[in-house]
Amino acid sequence: MNSTAREDVVAVLGYGNQGAAHALNLRDSGRHVIVGAREGRGAEARAKAALFEVFTPAEAAARAGVIAMLVPDEAVPQAWPAVGEAMGAGTCVVFAHGFNLLYGALPIRPDADVVLVAPTGPGRVLRQVYERGEGLPAYLAVHQDGSGTAWKRAEDYAEWLGCARARLWRTTVREETEVDLFGEQAVLCGGMNELVTAAWETLTAAGYSPEIAYLECVHQLKFLADLLHERGVPGLRQGISGTALYGDVSRGARVIGPASRAAMTAMLEEIRSGSFARELAAEVAAGRPTIQRELARAAAHPMEGARRRALGLEKLA
Numbered sequence: 211m212n213s214t215a216r217e218d219v220v221a222v223l224g225y226g227n228q229g230a231a232h233a234l235n236l237r238d239s240g241r242h243v244i245v246g247a248r249e250g251r252g253a254e255a256r257a258k259a260a261l262f263e264v265f266t267p268a269e270a271a272a273r274a275g276v277i278a279m280l281v282p283d284e285a286v287p288q289a290w291p292a293v294g295e296a297m298g299a300g301t302c303v304v305f306a307h308g309f310n311l312l313y314g315a316l317p318i319r320p321d322a323d324v325v326l327v328a329p330t331g332p333g334r335v336l337r338q339v340y341e342r343g344e345g346l347p348a349y350l351a352v353h354q355d356g357s358g359t360a361w362k363r364a365e366d367y368a369e370w371l372g373c374a375r376a377r378l379w380r381t382t383v384r385e386e387t388e389v390d391l392f393g394e395q396a397v398l399c400g401g402m403n404e405l406v407t408a409a410w411e412t413l414t415a416a417g418y419s420p421e422i423a424y425l426e427c428v429h430q431l432k433f434l435a436d437l438l439h440e441r442g443v444p445g446l447r448q449g450i451s452g453t454a455l456y457g458d459v460s461r462g463a464r465v466i467g468p469a470s471r472a473a474m475t476a477m478l479e480e481i482r483s484g485s486f487a488r489e490l491a492a493e494v495a496a497g498r499p500t501i502q503r504e505l506a507r508a509a510a511h512p513m514e515g516a517r518r519r520a521l522g523l524e525k526l527a
């Protein structure tokens with residue numbers, strides 16, 4: 211490492227989805243970036259291949275004035291103690307999601323700044339948008355203001371990431387965490403995956419071709435999601451046929467009826483009470499049995515074979 215003062219070094223801990231994009235964007239914005247990664251694992255090799263200096267997470271934390279904590283949320287409780295003990299006075303710790311700040315009760319020295327800078331998209335997109343000279347919007351929050359300048363340090367970090375080229379939204383750790391968890395459970399992951407699977411199973415149980423059911427109920431989702439992304443619900447409705455529009459306005463509320471809305475309210479309450487976070491911690495402690503079982507079930511589901519055949523990835527049976 212050259213003679214850069216500690217306060218001007220940024221340590222990115224975790225070189226995965228977010229970590230790689232943060233490290234590359236920060237370096238291209240002129241920061242002195244080092245990477246903290248476990249020895250002998252994939253992240254260490256990937257960071258070295260991108261010509262970063264790599265240390266253990268604790269060593270990297272000790273050398274930096276800003277630490278970006280970008281290991282997976284479920285690994286933070288185990289990874290944090292060594293990092294928290296190693297970091298120096300006045301360090302700014304950046305998280306990209308508030309989960310462990312809201313639920314984790316991490317011991318953090320009182321003179322540190324602890325901020326949230328959460329880009330609104332995956333690392334791959336964060337990097338691509340930066341390379342185009344644009345930025346992804348980001349949520350900013352202050353969890354602990356040891357220096358009295360934590361908001362400024364969060365904004366500086368967002369600027370180096372490229373996010374200040376777009377809009378920065380000030381929020382709280384609680385709001386970012388609860389809304390993020392709800393969005394992925396109700397819509398983006400849980401709701402979407404269950405919806406397309408149920409629709410595909412309904413059609414194939416009625417005797418329709420598995421491949422055509424896949425193309426209609428799963429594959430085309432992207433085109434409509436792109437319209438929604440670009441134009442919102444009213445704009446999407448201007449871009450579909452009259453038949454599709456009447457089916458939409460007359461049938462959609464039957465799919466997401468009172469039972470689904472009640473389930474959403476119950477899920478939100480589990481998030482707000484912390485019971486979802488406790489359930490996840492128990493799942494991780496038990497070796498992730500639910501996650502492993504459901505991943506295996508989805509991989510073996512006949513819809514996956516239909517997908518491969520429908521997209522020409524394997525021969526029709």
Ligand SMILES: NC(=O)c1ccc[n+]([C@@H]2O[C@H](COP(=O)([O-])OP(=O)(O)OC[C@H]3O[C@@H](n4cnc5c(N)ncnc54)[C@H](OP(=O)(O)O)[C@@H]3O)[C@@H](O)[C@H]2O)c1
Nearest residue numbers: 224225226227228251252253280281282285289306307332
């Ligand atoms: N994914 C997204 O789209 C997204 C979007 C916004 C915010 N975030 C947030 O960004 C943070 C990082 O998530 P991610 O999706 O980028 O994680 P990830 O892709 O799963 O990767 C994290 C990296 O951390 C390393 N790692 C795992 N356990 C570790 C440990 N105990 N100590 C040190 N390193 C460890 C892994 O490398 P090795 O196994 O090789 O060591 C891996 O490269 C999370 O807070 C997440 O909520 C993610």
